[in-house]
Amino acid sequence: MKKALSLFMMMLLLLGVLAACGPDAKEGTGGNTEGAGGESAEGLPEKPEKLIVWEDKDKSKWLEKVAKDFEEENGIKIEFKEVEMATKARDQLRLDGPAGTGPDVVTLPHDQIGQVAVEGLIAEISVEDDVKSKFTESSILSQTYDGKLYGLPKSTETPVLIYNKAIVDEVPATMEELYEKSKELTSGNQYGFLALFDNFYFAHSVIGGMGGYVFNEQDGVLDAQDLGLNNEGAVKGAEYIQKWYTEGLFPKGIIGENGGSALDGLFNEGKVGFVMNGPWAFGPYKDAGIDIGVAPLPKFENGEPMKTFMGVKGWHVSSYSKNQEWATKFVEFITNEENSKYRYENTFEIPPVTALIDDPAIADNQEAKAVAEQSAVAVPMPNIPEMGEVWKPMADNLQNIVTGKAEPKAAMDSAVKAIQQNIDANHSK
Incomplete structure (x- = not known):
């Protein structure tokens, strides 16, 4: 009797294994992009439902399209709000970050980077060299503190x-x-x-x-x-x-x-x-x-x-974010050539993306071209x-x-x- 019961249980186990290997088997809770252990196929952690982004005051309209594009491509919703960058974002991050109500991604002027890095408000980010090489050398330097990269540049201004x-x-x-x-x-x-x-x-x-x-x-x-x-x-x-x-x-x-x-x-x-x-x-x-x-x-x-001194506005990842890898991926996405150009067309803030200096959108605009060319020889204000x-x-x-x-x-x-x-x-x- 015990032998028959044992054989019956073995048959049930075998059927279960075969069913799991069938065409209707699910690959994980995250769909096709998810791998074993909660990681995506890209080696990133399990996807969050959303990322929270703080953009500068009166500058967020362009994010409607870009956020939707990112969501369609990655399955992550982007929730964005406007926080005045120069004087309020840093102070608000000091309060909201530890409270767990802050952003995953925040924009700041580059001359604040040293201070917020020392305070532990923003995280060092890791991106490939081909990502950094898309920007002017001086703009990448502006996002660097103590030899570490703390963001990617979104716009530049200089006299x-x-x-x-x-x-x-x-x-x-x-x-x-x-x-x-x-x-x-x-x-x-x-x-x-x-x-x-x-x-x-x-x-x-x-x-x-x-x-x-x-x-x-x-x-x-x-x-x-x-x-x-x-x-x-x-x-x-x-x-x-x-x-x-x-x-x-x-x-x-x-x-x-x-x-x-x-x-x-x-x-x-x-x-x-x-x-x-x-x-x-x-x-x-x-x-x-x-x-x-x-x-x-x-x-x-x-x-x-x-x-001239150059001011650079950048995108940064909050050190309080629980989704820093995906936040970094979003920063890379919104600063690529296509989205940098789209932001410029909506805000008229000059992106320090080398390929865009000769793009007609900038090259045919005397004002934008002058700022872009001067920025190429400018010095970032020490941060x-x-x-x-x-x-x-x-x-x-x-x-x-x-x-x-x-x-x-x-x-x-x-x-x-x-x-x-x-x-x-x-x-x-």
């Missing part, structure tokens, strides 16, 4: 040369030619070229172009103890800046906190041929009735570019926390230079001394 077509119809080939043209045009309350050179954000174009640097960079790591703001090139740049003021080519009213509004006011009144400003100024200048032209900033006579110690000493000493209160070498030495003291006091390990 360019903007001119009034009613006053000038040709862009000088070099800064030296622009200087001569400015002397020719400057008379009374009319000016040839204006820039906020007492503001380090703009002054870096000259200082960096002549060989100065903020922090030395080696293999994606910035050395906060290696300051290059009083080296020979930096002092030469400060001397170059000073002459625009001492020779009366810049009015005294564009110095200090109100300098930006004074510069814009003069340009909007049709009193300036050329200004150095960023893409944020295009709309207001047009609204003021100025027929503007836009070009990359002229190079120096020796062929070196004006090394380490120590950069916060640089701005005030540089502003104070640049203003001393342009007002004649200090000579360039002494002022740059003073700035570096103050920066170093602040770093030692506030960032000692």
Whole structure:
């Protein structure tokens, strides 16, 4: 009796095995993309039902299509919301991340990366080299902190040369030619070229172009103890800046906190041929009735570019996300060439994707092309926390230079001394 029962049970087990191998057998809870152990065929963890994405304020419309495309391709729903990027996203992530109500993917300006990485708010990401190679080298550097990659870039902005077509119809080939043209045009309350050179954000174009640097960079790591703001090139740049003021080519009213509004006011009144400003100024200048032209900033006579500071907005993966691999996959998806172009067409923010610089969507738009070309030679603002110690000493000493209160070498030495003291006091390990 026991033998017969044993044979019966063996038959049932065999039928079960055969049924499991039949054509109607299910391959797992995730459908055809799922493999053994809850992993997908791509080696990724089991798919989440959704990913939460934070995009910048008034910039999310484009995500409707791209999110749907990702869902159709991967079976993961994308839920997105707008959170103002520059001042609110970081603070909100500090609260919502630990609470489990934060995003999987968040957008941030690159100069916040060092701080949020140190705080443990965003995760290091791993992507193939062919993914990184799609972007300009400087934009990838902007997403790197302490030699580790913390995001992929979505857009870039940097100052360019903007001119009034009613006053000038040709862009000088070099800064030296622009200087001569400015002397020719400057008379009374009319000016040839204006820039906020007492503001380090703009002054870096000259200082960096002549060989100065903020922090030395080696293999994606910035050395906060290696300051290059009083080296020979930096002092030469400060001397170059000073002459625009001492020779009366810049009015005294564009110095200090109100300098930006004074510069814009003069340009909007049709009193300036050329200004150095960023893409944020295009709309207001047009609204003021100025027929503007836009070009990359002229190079120096020796062929070196004006090394403007570049701001890069990027996509990052929250360290609190339980789906970091899939979040990284989504970041790769939305920054590919096709989707970067689609975002540009909807937001007019320039993607630092090398293949798009010559795409008609950008190449045929003078403003976008100028920003893209200038960005290719621009320097990302340092994204380490120590950069916060640089701005005030540089502003104070640049203003001393342009007002004649200090000579360039002494002022740059003073700035570096103050920066170093602040770093030692506030960032000692």
